[in-house]
Amino acid sequence: MTLLAERLTRGEAVFSAWSGLAHAGVVEAIAGLEFQAITLDMQHGAHDEGSVERSLLPITASARHGVVRIPVGRFDMASRALDFGAEAVIAPMINTVEDARRFAAHMKYPPLGERSWAPYLGMQRMGRTDPQEWLRESNRNTLALAMIETREAYALVDEILGVGGIDGVFVGPSDFSIAWFRGERIDPLAEDIMDAxxxxxxxxxxxxxxAGIYITDPPTVGRFHKAGFRFFAIGNENVYMAQGASNLLAAARASL
Incomplete structure (x- = not known):
């Protein structure tokens, strides 16, 4: 299976589903859709350690890329997500260089980081059998994506990107807009937000x-792609069900 890191390094556009419902059966259903990756949300979604462990099984079994957004400051969960078989971890509210360093330390094995050794579940799910090979390649194959969603983080983007072990950034445009407008409104499609x-x-x-981003309006993908973004998370279970139901009902009603 081609890894997420390999796809992004080649410049491929990768589309991820977004999962907030902590049920492996729902994740399994999403894994049957055309998304190349599935992001399990522990920050605002209902996923916890147990559901992440269970949900990564159908993701890897379906040859999809498993991504986990951890809760704010739960860098220990970054290591656990990788041990469960995730290929990438998104960490919210990385607002300082020290935040980025702490995140990277939990994502990478020495000498780059401080990740400890217990990869056997992840190795099994990824079809890997050689521990030495896993150790040698993991720092390159796993992605630490720091969220940029505040004015503080925006001002330090270059420094955050310069931290060893940080593989990229992920933008949350709604939170970014709230910070940008100092809490006065939410408007992720405002032109100055788009430019930033x-x-x-x-x-x-x-x-x-x-660079990755949560997409609030699918036609904006092309604009962000031109700016260098290659990882795009779109929608969530509620959106998929609502749009699917709407399409089915529209087709049924049109036949009357």
Whole structure:
């Protein structure tokens, strides 16, 4: 199976589903859709350690890329997510260089980081059998994506990208807009927000690292792609069900 890190390094556009419902059966159903990756959300979704462990099984079994967004400050969960078989971890509220360093330390084995050794479940799910090979390649094959969603983080994007072990950034445009407008409104499609986000993508490319974003309006993917973004998370279970039901009912009613 081609790894997520390999796809992004080649410049492929990768589309991820977003899962907030902590049920492996729902995740299994999503894994049957056309998304290449599935992101399990522990920050605002209902996923916890147990559901992440269970949900990564159908993801890896379906040859999809498993991504986990951990809760704020739960860097210990970053290591656990990797041990469960995740290929990438998104960490929210990385607002300082020290935040980025702490996150990277839990994501990478020595000498780059401080991740401890217990990969056997992840190795099994990824079809790997050689521990030495796993150790040798894991730092390259697992992705630490720092979220940029505040003015503080935006001002430090270059420094955050420069931290060893940080493989890229992930933008949360709704939170970014709230911070940008100092809590006065939420507007992720405002033109100055779009321009600022595009600047983040260009900075990531210039640093030789990856850029991802949660997409609130699918037609904006092309604009962000031109700015260097290659990892795009779109919708969630509620959106998929609502749009699917709407399409089915529209087709049924049109036949009357």
């Amino acid at each position: 986000i595009a600047a983040v993508g260009r900075k990531a490319v210039a640093a030789g690292k990856h």
